[in-house]
Amino acid sequence: MISQKAKYALRALIDLAEASHDDPVQISDIAASQDIPRKFLEQILLDLKHQGLVASRRGKAGGYILLRAPEAITFGEVLRIIDGPLAPLPCLSKTAYHRCVDCKDEAACQIRRVFAGAADATRGVLDKATIADAMGDAGRAGAATVLA
Incomplete structure (x- = not known):
């Protein structure tokens, strides 16, 4: 069984993948849309940042962005980062x-x-299933764009 923390991490990554690739998403927006406690989400995003999946931008227009395309992030990778x-x-x-x-x-x-x-x-299964797969057709349409 996966932890609640891992489920939140996957939901946060899907949320970021569904967002515009040019605009960072604020923690408060992810927390509200995914019903994740903000403090817990901060810890999760920090773990994902340390592993190179997301980056943060500071300032008024700051927030989090994906560093890799949704089809390049597997469920297996995320679960290993969060749950071991x-x-x-x-x-x-x-x-x-x-x-x-x-x-x-x-x-x-x-x-x-x-x-x-x-x-x-x-x-x-988990090392083939990607964030884009979880998004369905919407993930594949925008999956080619990767933030630099």
């Missing part, structure tokens, strides 16, 4: 692998074998 590894077991993680403490033989672990299939399927 996607794998259900630490021994299956591609980004934070470590052996399970109670495991005697990883290669023979029946539990690992079953969850490996689930993890591969999950990664297969």
Whole structure:
């Protein structure tokens, strides 16, 4: 299950993707349109900024913008930034692998074998699904424009 923070991050990114690519979107506008607590949204956007997905502009006309096209931001990437590894077991993680403490033989672990299939399927979907996909046809029409 994904966290509420991850859902908010995805909703905020979709909101930014739906906005005009020339105009930054203020936190208060995203918070209001997506029904996200402002303070929580500030933390989320800071995490996304540190990972290079969004940028902020200061001033009266400031706010947040996407740094990459909506079709270049996957759900898997966002979930890893916000919630950490996607794998259900630490021994299956591609980004934070470590052996399970109670495991005697990883290669023979029946539990690992079953969850490996689930993890591969999950990664297969989430690493292909993009913000543009979530937007439907509207995301594909404007997805070619990337802010510099």
